[in-house]
Amino acid sequence: MRPSSPQAAVRRALGYLVLVFFALVFIAPFIITLVTSFKTDSDATLNPLSPIPHPVTLSAWDQIFGIGSTASVTDVPRWLFNSAFVAVMITMARVVLDSLAGYALARLEFRGRKLIFAFIVATMAVPGVVLLIPQFLVLKQLHLFNSYPGMIIPIAADAVGIFLMRQFFLQVPVALEEAGRIDGASTWQIYWNIVLPAVRPGLITLTIISFQGSWNQFQFFLIATISPKYYTLTTGLANLVNGGLSSGNQFPLKLGASLLTIIPMALMFFLLQKHLVRGRLAGAVKG
Amino acid sequence: MATVPQTGAPINTRGELTADAPAPRDGARAKPKSGRSRLRRGENLFGWLFVSPSVAILVLFMVIPIFLALYVSFTNWSGLTSPFSHSVQFVGLTNYRTLVTRPGLYQTDFATSIRDNFYFFLFTVPLQTVLALWLANLVNSKFLRAKGFFRTAFYFPSVTSSIAITIVFIFLFQGDGVVNTILGWFGAKGPDWIYDQNGVFTNILNGLGISSPGWGNHMFIGLSLWNWVAGPSIGMCVLIILLVWTTSGTFMLFFLAAMQAIGEEVDEASSIDGTTPWQRFRFVTVPMLRPALVLVVTLGFISTWQVFDQVVLLGPQNPTTITPSYFAYQVSFQDSNFGAGAAVAFLLFCLIIFLTVLQRRFIKEDLTK
Numbered sequence: 001m002r003p004s005s006p007q008a009a010v011r012r013a014l015g016y017l018v019l020v021f022f023a024l025v026f027i028a029p030f031i032i033t034l035v036t037s038f039k040t041d042s043d044a045t046l047n048p049l050s051p052i053p054h055p056v057t058l059s060a061w062d063q064i065f066g067i068g069s070t071a072s073v074t075d076v077p078r079w080l081f082n083s084a085f086v087a088v089m090i091t092m093a094r095v096v097l098d099s100l101a102g103y104a105l106a107r108l109e110f111r112g113r114k115l116i117f118a119f120i121v122a123t124m125a126v127p128g129v130v131l132l133i134p135q136f137l138v139l140k141q142l143h144l145f146n147s148y149p150g151m152i153i154p155i156a157a158d159a160v161g162i163f164l165m166r167q168f169f170l171q172v173p174v175a176l177e178e179a180g181r182i183d184g185a186s187t188w189q190i191y192w193n194i195v196l197p198a199v200r201p202g203l204i205t206l207t208i209i210s211f212q213g214s215w216n217q218f219q220f221f222l223i224a225t226i227s228p229k230y231y232t233l234t235t236g237l238a239n240l241v242n243g244g245l246s247s248g249n250q251f252p253l254k255l256g257a258s259l260l261t262i263i264p265m266a267l268m269f270f271l272l273q274k275h276l277v278r279g280r281l282a283g284a285v286k287g
Numbered sequence: 288m289a290t291v292p293q294t295g296a297p298i299n300t301r302g303e304l305t306a307d308a309p310a311p312r313d314g315a316r317a318k319p320k321s322g323r324s325r326l327r328r329g330e331n332l333f334g335w336l337f338v339s340p341s342v343a344i345l346v347l348f349m350v351i352p353i354f355l356a357l358y359v360s361f362t363n364w365s366g367l368t369s370p371f372s373h374s375v376q377f378v379g380l381t382n383y384r385t386l387v388t389r390p391g392l393y394q395t396d397f398a399t400s401i402r403d404n405f406y407f408f409l410f411t412v413p414l415q416t417v418l419a420l421w422l423a424n425l426v427n428s429k430f431l432r433a434k435g436f437f438r439t440a441f442y443f444p445s446v447t448s449s450i451a452i453t454i455v456f457i458f459l460f461q462g463d464g465v466v467n468t469i470l471g472w473f474g475a476k477g478p479d480w481i482y483d484q485n486g487v488f489t490n491i492l493n494g495l496g497i498s499s500p501g502w503g504n505h506m507f508i509g510l511s512l513w514n515w516v517a518g519p520s521i522g523m524c525v526l527i528i529l530l531v532w533t534t535s536g537t538f539m540l541f542f543l544a545a546m547q548a549i550g551e552e553v554d555e556a557s558s559i560d561g562t563t564p565w566q567r568f569r570f571v572t573v574p575m576l577r578p579a580l581v582l583v584v585t586l587g588f589i590s591t592w593q594v595f596d597q598v599v600l601l602g603p604q605n606p607t608t609i610t611p612s613y614f615a616y617q618v619s620f621q622d623s624n625f626g627a628g629a630a631v632a633f634l635l636f637c638l639i640i641f642l643t644v645l646q647r648r649f650i651k652e653d654l655t656k
Contacts, residue, residue, distance in 0.1 A: 011564065012430055019425050023440040026532070029455050030443075032465060036458065048458070048465045101341040110334025116342060123349050125643055129593045129612035130636040133619050133628050134352030137359060137370060154348040157341035187333040216448040218596045223620070234450045234596075241454060241600050251458050258451035269446050273439065276446060277540060 030262070037061065037256035044251045060252035064260065075228065076257055079236035083215060083261075086151050086232060090214040093156035095207055099199070101157070102165025103191055107177065117166075124159045129219065136223045146225050155220060158213075161206050168202030169195065205275045212265060212276070233261040353636070360629035366619065382630035387508065393618070393627060394509035396606075400614040402510065403607055404592060406519035407527060412587035415531045419538035419583065420576070424568060426539070427546045438543070442536035449533070449596040456529045457481060457600065478521045484607045486517025487524065520607035526597055534590075538583045545579035546572070585646045592639050611635045 031051075036044050037060050039053040047054070061067075064076045104110065105117050135154060136145070144150030172195055180190040196203075218234040225231075231239065237257055240250075269276060355370070363378050364370045386397045426437050444452065459465045460480035467477035492498075503513030519527060549572070562570075573580070598613040609617070611631055619628030 012428075015425055015428060015431070019422075019431075019437050022422065023437055026440050026444060026536070029452075029459060032459070033455050044458075045461075045463075048461065048463070049468045097341045097344070100337040104334045104337035108330045108334035108337065110331040113334060116338055119342070120345065123345050125640070126349055126353070127589065127593050127636065127639045129595045130356070130615075130632040130639070131349060131352050132595075132612075133615060133625065133632050134356035134359070135348055136366075136619075137355050137625075138348060138352050140366075141369065154344065157344040159345065162341055187329055191333075191337075212446060216450075218448070218450050218599075222599070223616075234448055237450050237454065238599055241457070242603055254454050255458060258448075258454045261448045261451040265446050265448070266443070269443060270439075273442075277442070 033255045033259050033262075037252050037259055039252050041250060041252060044255075045249060057252075060256040063253050064256050074236070074240055074253070074257070075231070076233075076236070076260065078229070079231050079233045079257075080260065082230060083232040083234070086148065086221075087211055087214040087217075089148075089152045090155055090217075091207055091210040093152065094158060094161050094210040095203060097157040098161035098206060098210075099165045099169075099196065099203065100191075101162045102167075103169050103195060105162065106166045106169035107172075107174075107195070108187070120159045120162055124163065132219055132223045135220070139224055144224075146227055146230065148230070151221055151224050151230065154224070155214070155217070158210075161210060164206060164209075165199070165202055168199040168205075172198045201275070201278075204272075205278050208268060208272055208275050212268065215264065216261075233257070237261065356629045356632055356636075359625055360627075360633050362626050364625045365623045366625045367623070370625075378626065382627045383634075385627060386630055386634070390506075390509065396509075396609075396614060397611070397631065398509040399514075399607070400609050400611045402515055402517075403519070403523055404594070404610040407523060407530075407594065407610065408588075408591040410519060410527050411530050411591050412584060414527070415535045415538060415587060416580070416583050418531060419535040420542050420573075420580075422535065423539045423542035423546060424572070427543060438539075441539055444533045445537040447533075450600065452533060453529065453597045453600045456525060457604075460525050480521055480525050481601065481604050483521035484605060486514075486520055486607075488516060488518030489513075490521075491518075520605065522601065522605035522608045526594070526601060526608050529597060530591070530594065534587075538586075541579050541583055542576060545576050549575050585643075588642050588646055589639060592635065592642065 032049070035051060035053060036048070038056050038058070039047075040055065040057050040059065043050075043054055063074065066077065101120075105113060105120070139145040139150050139154070142150075144153065176194055176198065177190050180194045185193070216234065217232070218238065221230075221232055221235045222238070225235070228236075228239075237254070240254060240257070359370055360382055361377055361379060362370065362375050363381075364375045368374055385391060385393045387394065422441055425431070426434055426441070431437070461467075462479040462482075466480065470477040499511075499513040503511060503516075505512050507515060592610075593612060594610055595612045595616070598608060598610050599616075601608040602610075602613050602617075612635060615628045615631035615635065617628075618631060619625045622628075
């Protein structure tokens with residue numbers, strides 16, 4: 001250990017000060033959001049920074065869930081259901097399809113494997129935003145526009161997930177599979193009974209990043225649907241902000257609904273942070 | 288399990304499923320290959336079975352759309368009928384001309400979107416990289432307690448919904464909102480952030496008493512030169528702050544992972560000969576972090592040209608925050624001019640691919656040095 005000088009102590013204190021300042025900058029917006037959702041519209045507008053709602057009101061939350069006499073101007077419960085339903089379906093599909101493809105690319109020797117792998121890596125370089133208009137064209141042609149299947153199928157497999165699973169399968173010892181083969185197991189049995197259980201951490205990571213991605217998905221749902229009955233929390237919120245429903249600024253309502261979108265991610269984040277971080281770092285290879 | 292009877296049936300459907308991929312050709316050669324090794328029997332078949340659903344989705348919803356967009360960008364398709372119907376006319380380069388060379392509203396809007404996205408890119412990439420590196424360096428300090436707390440606090444915004452966060456920022460940056468209240472404590476009067484269309488550079492020059500010189504009135508691709516050099520608008524600054532705030536946590540993680548790989552020995556060794564922490568950081572840590580730096584800058588290069596979600600909420604309030612990706616959406620879905628929209632998307636696609644290739648070349652050079 002280095003002997004600590006007074007200079008070093010000052011530096012360390014300064015370091016803490018800077019860190020605490022930035023921690024505040026990163027966390028405060030969420031606290032302000034939470035507090036504001038319990039304010040009245042005028043309180044939110046006049047005292048945006050006051051930490052205590054005056055008066056404390058549940059009216060924004062009543063509106064969000066359509067409780068009491070306040071007729072719900074929004075259909076947040078439906079958005080919530082759509083978000084959850086679509087995210088669960090996409091996640092399940094991705095876990096199945098990405099791991100199948102990842103395993104084949106990692107371990108199965110088939111003609112054209114290198115070509116397929118190069119193709120999948122190449123699709124990772126395609127910028128998502130420029131696909132929006134053409135994806136709309138394809139959805140229309142296939143009569144999938146404005147439907148649940150149209151929201152799910154096009155993003156039911158993703159190159160990053162396949163790449164991630166391939167990395168996990170590559171780490172499984174080959175001897176494990178060889179032993180299975182000598183016992184006469186079929187390729188499917190080896191995959192299902194031997195290899196898949198060995199990549200559990202990978203499956204957990206994939207589940208989390210897929211759920212996060214599809215829960216927060218906005219741009220694809222924006223072009224894949226048009227009816228309010230298919231609004232998710234993200235597309236519904238965007239419509240609430242841009243749309244004509246505005247009576248006043250309605251910030252408590254908008255921020256409450258935003259918080260509702262953030263909370264599931266926050267819970268997942270705090271419970272499963274390690275997996276999220278691993279997924280993000282593995283996904284970074286796509287650059 | 289029902290696996291055994293399943294193996295027979297999909298052979299017939301496999302060719303159809305992957306009709307766009309080179310599956311049938313390879314499938315035809317399956318037999319001699321699998322006959323070579325008894326242990327690996329059926330791997331050719333299973334390999335294709337396993338990858339074909341994913342490949343089919345990627346081909347159908349990523350590859351075909353690119354070519355379809357290219358085709359539509361040469362037509363006057365309105366989005367109502369099939370793009371292949373008789374009412375759709377082939378118009379050659381007209382859509383591209385309206386955007387780039389023919390004076391008019393689209394040319395001005397397209398030029399504005401390119402300018403705005405360029406300034407967004409110019410400020411966001413260095414800011415997020417430097418902030419991420421700085422935070423990583425602070426969090427990595429071996430004397431720091433509660434490392435986990437700080438790491439969590441900085442990373443958390445990255446996992447939240449871009450739409451929800453943008454709404455939060457719209458609230459924070461209201462004219463008499465949170466940010467301006469805080470600025471008020473220091474005696475500063477903040478602008479009407481979200482709606483202010485004035486360029487930052489223009490404001491500074493005006494403050495110094497400099498107004499547009501003669502050359503500033505020359506038009507260049509739909510905008511006057513004075514407009515080109517206006518800098519990001521105040522509204523765009525909100526978008527820059529928002530993006531730096533949400534992405535630097537992720538990039539901090541990349542730097543942290545790289546720093547942990549370097550280890551403490553180098554740091555300890557160099558600290559012996561009386562160097563300052565800044566010198567150690569500048570001449571030891573940063574050069575060793577070069578791969579991570581290149582990665583972060585590359586991701587920044589690509590992602591800043593794809594910003595879309597946030598603009599959907601900010602763009603309608605302030606036209607100087609509109610990016611080409613949102614402009615393409617506007618032209619297509621609001622003006623029903625899918626031909627021009629696809630042309631914008633395709634030009635953006637070429638730009639991003641160009642930037643990617645440029646970066647790859649840069650990295651390659653970097654590795655050979």
